[in-house]
Amino acid sequence: MESEKILVNCALPYANGPLHLGHIAGAYLGADIFVRFSRMVGKEVLFISGSDEYGTPITISAEKNHVTPQEIADRFHNMQIETFNSLDINFDKFMRTSDPEHDIDVDEFFLNLLEKNYLVKRYMVSPFCKTLNKFMPDRYIEGTCPYCGYDGARGDQCDNCGRTLDPIELIDPVCTLVHEPPVFRVTEHFFLTLDSLQKELSDYIDSKTYWKQNVLKFTQNFINEGLHPRAITRDLDWGVKIPLPGYENKKIYVWFEALIGYITGARVYSKEIGKPDYWKEFWMNRNVKSYYFIGKDNIPFHTIIWPAMLLAHGEYNLPYNVPANEYLRFEGEKFSKSRGIGFTADEMLKFVDKNSLRYYMASILPETGDSDFSLHEFQYKVNSELVDKYGNYIYRVESFIEKNNLSPTVPESFDKNDNEILDLLRNKFSAYCEEIGNLHIKRGLSIWLEVVMIANNYFTEAAPWKLIREDMKKLNEKLYTSLKIAQYLTAMLYPYVPSASISIMESLGMQLIPGESTFLELLENNNFHVNKGKIPFEKIDLSNPNILDIQLATVISVENHPSADSLYVIKVHADRVYTSVSDLKKYYSTDALIGRKVLVLTNMDPATIRGITSECLILTLKNGDSVELLTARGEDGDQVAADNYTYNGDGTLTYKEFQKIGFSVLDHHLMVKLGESQYPLMLNGTYINLSINKLDNAVIK
Numbered sequence: 001m002e003s004e005k006i007l008v009n010c011a012l013p014y015a016n017g018p019l020h021l022g023h024i025a026g027a028y029l030g031a032d033i034f035v036r037f038s039r040m041v042g043k044e045v046l047f048i049s050g051s052d053e054y055g056t057p058i059t060i061s062a063e064k065n066h067v068t069p070q071e072i073a074d075r076f077h078n079m080q081i082e083t084f085n086s087l088d089i090n091f092d093k094f095m096r097t098s099d100p101e102h103d104i105d106v107d108e109f110f111l112n113l114l115e116k117n118y119l120v121k122r123y124m125v126s127p128f129c130k131t132l133n134k135f136m137p138d139r140y141i142e143g144t145c146p147y148c149g150y151d152g153a154r155g156d157q158c159d160n161c162g163r164t165l166d167p168i169e170l171i172d173p174v175c176t177l178v179h180e181p182p183v184f185r186v187t188e189h190f191f192l193t194l195d196s197l198q199k200e201l202s203d204y205i206d207s208k209t210y211w212k213q214n215v216l217k218f219t220q221n222f223i224n225e226g227l228h229p230r231a232i233t234r235d236l237d238w239g240v241k242i243p244l245p246g247y248e249n250k251k252i253y254v255w256f257e258a259l260i261g262y263i264t265g266a267r268v269y270s271k272e273i274g275k276p277d278y279w280k281e282f283w284m285n286r287n288v289k290s291y292y293f294i295g296k297d298n299i300p301f302h303t304i305i306w307p308a309m310l311l312a313h314g315e316y317n318l319p320y321n322v323p324a325n326e327y328l329r330f331e332g333e334k335f336s337k338s339r340g341i342g343f344t345a346d347e348m349l350k351f352v353d354k355n356s357l358r359y360y361m362a363s364i365l366p367e368t369g370d371s372d373f374s375l376h377e378f379q380y381k382v383n384s385e386l387v388d389k390y391g392n393y394i395y396r397v398e399s400f401i402e403k404n405n406l407s408p409t410v411p412e413s414f415d416k417n418d419n420e421i422l423d424l425l426r427n428k429f430s431a432y433c434e435e436i437g438n439l440h441i442k443r444g445l446s447i448w449l450e451v452v453m454i455a456n457n458y459f460t461e462a463a464p465w466k467l468i469r470e471d472m473k474k475l476n477e478k479l480y481t482s483l484k485i486a487q488y489l490t491a492m493l494y495p496y497v498p499s500a501s502i503s504i505m506e507s508l509g510m511q512l513i514p515g516e517s518t519f520l521e522l523l524e525n526n527n528f529h530v531n532k533g534k535i536p537f538e539k540i541d542l543s544n545p546n547i548l549d550i551q552l553a554t555v556i557s558v559e560n561h562p563s564a565d566s567l568y569v570i571k572v573h574a575d576r577v578y579t580s581v582s583d584l585k586k587y588y589s590t591d592a593l594i595g596r597k598v599l600v601l602t603n604m605d606p607a608t609i610r611g612i613t614s615e616c617l618i619l620t621l622k623n624g625d626s627v628e629l630l631t632a633r634g635e636d637g638d639q640v641a642a643d644n645y646t647y648n649g650d651g652t653l654t655y656k657e658f659q660k661i662g663f664s665v666l667d668h669h670l671m672v673k674l675g676e677s678q679y680p681l682m683l684n685g686t687y688i689n690l691s692i693n694k695l696d697n698a699v700i701k
Contacts, residue, residue, distance in 0.1 A: 003044045007282040007290040007317070008035050009262045010049035011298050012097070015076040016057040018344040019083045021361065021373055022335040025328035026295030029358065030365050030441050032089040034291070036495035037436045037444075040519045046282045048265035050095030051077040052258045054239045054251075056139035063177075064635070069238045073098055083345050087354050088498050090514075093269035095261055097240070102264040106257045107243040109313060113192070118312040122191045124231050127155065127167045127182035129175045135235035136167075136175055136182060143170030156255070157297070162218065164230075164300050189250070190242070191229040197308045198227045204307060204318060212368065214296070215324050219303040230305070232256040259306045263316070282317075289320035291439075299324050323439045326366040330373045331648075342373070343646070350644035352540050355500040356382045362496045365442055375542045375648075383539045386497075389452045390489065391537040393459065394504055397482045398532040400464055408479040410526050415474075418481045421458060425451065425488045429523075432492055448492045455485045483508060483528045491522050500536040507533045545674040548661070549603035549647040550619065550640035551575060552632055552683060558590045563610040568593075570618065572600055575637035581607075581614035587627040599630040599640060599688070605652045617658065621690060622699050628691065630670075630700070632683040640688065642672055642679035663700040665690050670700075 011027045013019060019028075028049070035047045053073035062069040077096050084094070095102065113119045127136045138155030145153035146169050150160035155167030167173055168184055175182045194201075205219050232253050233242060239251030266279035282288050292302050302322050310316045327334070330342030348357055360378045364371045401408065414422065428451050435443040459482055467475035486508060494501035494512060505512040505522075509529025512522065553574035561567035561581065568585045570593065572578050578600065584593065601617040608614075619630040632640075639646050662673035669687040671678045681688040 003042050005044045005046070005282055005285070005288045006038060007266070007288060008038075008045055008047045009265075009290065009292050010047075010091070011292075011294040011302075012050050012052040012258050012261050013080060014055040014057050015051040015053045015073045015080065015096070016055060016061050017076060018346060019080055020335045020342055020344045021330070021348060022328040022342065023295075024087065024089075024345055025361050025365055025371070025373075026325050027293045028084065028089050029087070029361055030323070030325065030367070030439075031291075031293035033362060033441050033495045034293070034436065034439065036498060036514070037433075039515055040491070040494065040517065041433060041437070042518050042520070045092075046266055046269070046279070047090075047092045048095070048262055048269070049091050050093070050261050050265050051080060051097065052254065052261070053077065053096055053098040054254045054257065056137040056254070059137070059238050060140075060177075070098065079346075086349055087345060087358060091265075093265040093272070095265035095268055097258055097261050097264075099264070099268070101268050102257070102261060103240055105260050105264045105267065106240045106252060109260050109263075109309070110190075110243055110252065112314075113309070113312050114190075116312060116314075118193050118196065119190045119232065120193060120229070121188060122229065122231075123186050123188050124166075124191075125168050125184040126187050126235060127173065127175065128185045129178060129180075129182055131178045131180065132175075135185070135187065136177075137234065137236060138165075138167050140176050141167040141170065141173050141182060142176050143167075143173035146171055159297060162297065162299060163222075166231075187235055189231045189233045192232050192256070192305075192308065192312075193229050194227040194305070194308050195229060197311055198223065200311050201227070201304065201308055204311070205303065208321075211321060212323060214326070214368070215299055215303060215322055218299055222300055222304060227304070227308075255301055255305065256309070259301065259309065284315060284317070286317060288317060290317050292319050292322045294322065294324045296324050296326050321439065323367075326368070327370045328364070328366050328373055329370055331375070332372060341648070343648075347644075347646060351542060352378075352382075353536075353538070355497045355536060356386060356540055359386050359497050362441060362445055367440070367442055375544070379540055379542045382537075385449060385452070387537045387539050389449075389456060390493070391535045393452065393455045393489070394486055394507075395532075395535050396459055397479070397486055398507060398530050401479060401483075401530045402532045404468060406475075406479060407530075408476050408483055408528060411473075411477040411480055414477060414481070418477060421454075421481060422484065424454065425485065429488060429492065429519075433519075436495070444492075445496060448489065448496075451485070451489055451492070455482075455489060458482065458485065480526075480528070483530070484526075487523065487525075487528075491519055503533065503536045507531055544645050544648055545677065545679070546642040546645040546647045547603075547649060547651065547653065547674065548601060548640070548642065548672065549649075550599055550681070551602050552634045552636060552638040552640070553578070553598055553600045554636050555593045555596045555598060558593045560585075561610060561612065563612075567609070569612055572598060572616065572618065573636050574600055574602055574616075578602060578616040579612070579614060580616050580618050581609040581612055582618050584618065584620070584627070584629075588629075596629065597631045597633070599632065601653070601658065603647070603649070603652050604658070605654045607655070617655070620701060621692070622701050623692060630688065630690075632686070632688055634684050638683055640681050640683050642674055642681060645679065659701075663695055665693060665695050668693065 010031045038045050058069050058072050061072045127141050129136050141155035144151045145158040148161035233250050234253045236251040240257045270278035307318050333341050335342035432444050432447040462478040490504045502512045551574040553572035556573050557571040559569045568582050570580045599619045604617050606613050621628040664671045668689045670681045
């Protein structure tokens, strides 16, 4: 009998920065868990994602760093692949929209819709920057949302209410590059006639009664307000070319072409495995269900625009389910690299192992509402649940068996208690499968944790340390049942924590092969051969010793202090503009400071010096009569870490408190003493170096 096929697509992340934990929780971890589970119940899965490389954020980054957009895309595409690999998130294909293969699919889609009159030429009004003398991408325009009043809405979408926008709809729009209002000029573009598909879309959405209520209601409200033609091309330099002559200065807009990347990924993967038509089995067979794991900000693109495109094309399956997650927050606040709030996935993996991180994040997935990433809760849940309860159970069972050189086998019979336990295992496993199969990832983990609690109670009540002196037959029965519980627990944990589960299954004498093993095969195997290894979980300590918010900044202005001849009033740009009253006037001219990259301590208690408030301390090395500015390479606002510890506090330091912090130099690396330990100061993984070998006769001030 042929196995059931399912298609799982994951939102294409912008290739303009590292993935933070909010990204992982929003789309990727839940998808990977669902895919691993689906394969373990015998389904054939095609799992696709990729880099969205034509987004406006990439061109912004390229301009800031004086490189090409392709260089930015290359860098972060590779970085994102490494991040996914480090978290055991394994796509069949992680494509990229700058791949010429993607152009093939976009061209086909464009021409197909054009021929069927779903694409029409119209004139539109676009934002034009007179200073830069060019049309501006929508994301370069910000203003107030006309629907909810949010004053940080972008020209393509309001992150507050989720509505898609056009720049001309914004109230008081401003070009973010030059901070001046754009002018709006008429330009010709191709439009997707969403209005002509309204009835079909409405019928399609109304049939999705099993969708998450927030996704369904948002989409229905959007459609009920009336759909309008939407431009799918823009006056851009960076993007997929329009496959028609005469449009060389225009490109296909990212929200249209990036969605087609799901097809590109499937098609290219099929070529790579030598089965060029394999992808059609997932995209053109109406019995195959397709799932789209995305964050809430991507809902309208995947529940309205993408289905409209697929309906217009006519050959492909529509989304079966779009299980969009809400937002993950960090200690109650929105993740923000510029404000130093939260961690990237790579930063977090410097503190903890991937098994612990996957486990905790799976337990807080924002499936039905925003959830909170708490370092304190992370430490508690991992240490108490994964280590003390599950890890300890495995250790107790395997240690007893190995210590006493035992080899439990299938008993001739089971007592009432063991029969009840085995029935309970089967029932809990059935409930677990139902929950994950219905995309309730957190509920599946909760059922697993229930069984962990039962397991520990069972082993304690079985008391094998007594039975070994009294009844070897009963001992064999209890140890076999204990191993069966361990087998169920480890198989159930696998989708959530794959690497550790494979290791533990091997210690039970069994093989778990990703993509090949099924739950049925594993749980029917009763031949245990315990070979106790190191339990792959350790308690974690997430206390952060870093009390220094040191950021890289650029000096943007230097003025003489109006009331102190020996002082400068210096403005620096880090995560924002800070003012510093400094005695650098003795050592540096104004010209020598302007544009200089410096390190500044931004969590200083503000101090008023001769009538002017100093908000930060510009760090220098004072060595005898000379003073050397501390500097590094990077972007304004980049945070200096103490080894692996970034600053995530909200406390401030007085200057006297800062002076008491001990600094030293080791092999030219600047070290800081925090508590009882010394840490190297690092920026973006690179040491902060000094020109001296020791700080014996020098001081950081």
